[in-house]
Amino acid sequence: MNATPRIAIDAMGGDEGVPVIAAGAALALAADAKLNFLLVGDEVRIGAALAKEPALRAASEILHAPETIAGTDKPTQAIRRAKTTSMGIAIEAVKKGKADAALSAGNTGALMAMSKLALRTLPGIDRPALAALLPTLGDNDLVMLDLGANTECDANNLVEFAVMGAAYARIVMGLERPRVRLLNIGEEELKGTDEVKEAAALLREADYLPLSFDGNIEADRIGRGEADVIVSDGFTGNIALKSVEGTARFITDLLRRAFTSSLRSKAGFVLSRPAFHMLKTHLDPNNHNGAVFLGLNGIVVKSHGGADAGGVANAIGVAAKLARASITQRIAEDLSRFHAHHPAPVAAK
Structure with a gap:
């Protein structure tokens, strides 16, 4: 169990972008002082927002991303820009072990596609699922x-x-x-x-x-x-x-x-x-903000695009709780029990 989870946040995602994301992270930190963040996006805009939140600034690292994923981008387009966008870089931080969970309020299809490609599914899982x-x-x-x-x-x-x-x-x-x-x-x-x-x-x-x-x-x-x-x-x-x-x-x-x-x-x-x-x-x-892609080799949380600061804080709280409880390990253990009784998957109709 990680008592001090680090959440990689796509700071450019959502309808309002950096201001609401930063305000939400500040609220989450006020409620849980053991959190720390990797804020991914335009370093100038993130830095300006953090200047108004000294406690959040002390608990955060900024990682610059030159591009963002638009709401109109197709998943195939997003995948090709995974290494240069705030969403893709946040997910990559989870893959490389630099963060315990990733969070974005951006394009759902793009987030799902990039998460699945970067993190892959857990053993025994055919497809990840979106839960809320x-x-x-x-x-x-x-x-x-x-x-x-x-x-x-x-x-x-x-x-x-x-x-x-x-x-x-x-x-x-x-x-x-x-x-x-x-x-x-x-x-x-x-x-x-x-x-x-x-x-x-x-x-x-x-x-x-x-x-x-x-x-x-x-x-x-x-x-x-x-x-x-x-x-x-x-x-x-x-x-x-x-x-x-x-x-x-x-x-x-x-x-x-x-x-x-x-x-x-x-x-x-x-x-x-x-x-x-x-x-x-x-x-x-x-x-009730904070949907989760379950079944991946890592934690990815989707926030509503129109979430306010309180909604973003709730989504961060979900990510932190799942990281502390090692949800990927729990799912893997439960599925291993099922597959021990049913080693051959049910054929698709």
């Missing part, structure tokens, strides 16, 4: 994966995602045996694609793994607190995530419109302001 925390009505958040890294998956991939998601939940939520469920069109065992049904059969037999497989779950139950980990292919997972995020924005916008529609409504808002604030805080994506 979502709020629920239960006692803890929910880990959901895959959220877009793999549009098509076979049964073996889904089982690997379940193992990786459970390891993540054990670390970030302190759960001994996370409840794992497969996202499906119904809870019945006979419903769903062949891949989902085959993955369910494998997980039911895997009582030797540190997880509890609780069967299928439908999309309308995602936020009810009935699962700790929800697994799907990336195509389905990304649509489900965007639907959840869109619904949250719809509710908050609808309430705002309702409370400003008349003088009586405005008076009602004054009385209900504490409840409305609680709702807004619970649904704010900044409070």
